[in-house]
Amino acid sequence: MLSMLDISKAREMLKGVIHRTPLDYSTTFSRLAGCNVYLKMECFQKTGSFKVRGAYTKIRMLSEEERSRGVITASAGNHAQGVAYASRILKIPCTVVMPLNASPAKVSATRAYGAEIVFHGSIYDQAWEKAMEIAREQGKTFIHAFDDASVIAGQGTIGLEIMEDMPSIDVIIVPVGGGGLAAGIALAVKSIKPDVRIVGVQSKAFSAMKESLEQGRVVEVSNGSTIADGISVRKPGELTLSILKRYMDHIATVDDDAIVKAMFLLMERAKVVVEPAGAVGLAYLLNAPDVDLRGKNIAVVLSGGNVDMFLLGQIVHKGLVGIGRLIRISVQLVDRPGEFKRVVDTIAASRVNIVDVIHDRLGQDVKVGNAKVILSLEAEDMEHAERLMMMLKEQGIKYELLS
Incomplete structure (x- = not known):
């Protein structure tokens, strides 16, 4: 069985080769989650990941x-x-x-x-x-990605760094795919302070480790697709499962909507770009219905930052829509002077910014003599967007909410 000595040896080997990544306290996420949140920034690691x-x-x-x-x-x-x-x-x-x-x-x-x-x-x-x-x-x-003793020992050095930087940590939340990262951290941390809780988080589409822990044996699971490709593992390792059986306190799953929200908030509030698999721990923490974390010291491992730029654009868009900052509406107007001005004046009066306008007279769904206008609008939040909707109704402006 892998031991603390193996992790200590790995740490010596890694000196001067990798970054000792920061464990940063986040005021924003502490307020949102109701606990003291520390972010372990493995997204800043060389190659962009803990791997x-x-x-x-x-x-x-x-x-x-x-x-x-x-x-x-x-x-x-x-x-x-x-x-x-x-x-x-x-x-x-x-x-x-x-x-x-x-x-x-x-x-x-x-x-x-x-x-x-x-x-x-x-x-x-x-x-x-x-x-x-x-x-x-x-x-x-x-070189196996997770089910190897030496690989697990290397990942376990993250646990040593967390405990040195924050000895009073209560809970560590770790992304889980094949289990190498969680197994290494769990072994290291429990060897130092056994009462620290280790919480693993998987994508709902690939909950193989969760199912394996519940059944006590390696189980192969795939329930669809997820944006968190870094933890899209159908079958966990035998070695990682044996370690997590002993040291994992709780394992949960999150869906893609929660991951998108966490990635967006990390970018907007913490100015940190994290890949989907790296954001699952925070996605769980912002909801965490099954574990009482209030007031505790929580370390969340942001395991990587290698996100595809095209996906990142989608994340920003969906994140803005999700919090009510970006809305799209379609308005059909009689095609005559002054009609569109009435819409614009109402939007301006509500202090909502017009981001984009598409004006269509020739679409199949546009009545003769009418024009369809699709507007992308920027609001402060969901409440601000709802106030605009009310003002449009009060002005007798009929609209369809697209997103």
Whole structure:
């Protein structure tokens, strides 16, 4: 069984290689959650994710003969970058098998660290099979993303840092996919202070660890799709499950709407960009219906910041809509001078900003002699938007709320 000694050794190996990421107190999230919230900023880690801790620890422990043959892994994201970065530092040949639909940004980042990229399959499982095939044929060492003692030890160094920075911590909330991060942190923290609660959070679409803990055995689960691709793991590890059976106090799930809200609030209030998988802990904390956290000292691990820029644009849009800051309405008007001015004057009187206007006379759903106007509007909050809706009704302006 993995021990605290292994995590301490990993920490020594990682000195000078990775960042010691900050544990920052957040006034905003403390107020929103009703407890003292500290954010563990692994989104600021080298390669943009905690994964480099475990990857470097594992590769550093290989024999000279194993190093000479090189390493290989399968990943479409953070683990790929962590393995590639660690291999570059240690001057070890590295191959990463990625699905054909992997994000171009993540492919580019992995290649920039010096890895040879092999594309295979459309899903991770197919890439994994190809990586194992290459490993057997060429004698390369496969670097598992989570179910490996050395990898878990590397991730556990996060727990040591949290306890040193905040010895009075009561609860640590950790994202869970395959379980490597949670297992390492749980083992480290419980070895220092057994009464600290470890809470794991998964996506509702991939709740394999939750189901496995409840059934006492490894269970494969996939209930659809999620934006949190970093924790989209159908089947947790045997080793990670055995550790979390002993040390995990509670495990919960969140949906994509909660993740979007947490990512948006992190950007707007904390000025921090976090990927969906990295935001699940905060998404849970802002709701947390099943655990009483009021007044406690809570550390939330923001595990990564490698978010696709196109997805980020969607997050901003949906976040603004979700809190009532951005609304879209459609208004049909008689096409004559002064009609649109009446709408604009009402909007201006309510102190709502017009962001965008689409004026359509030729659409199939526009009556002859009418014009349809679609407006994107910026309000202060939901209450402000509702006041505008009331003013439009009072002015006899008929509208359809689009979003």
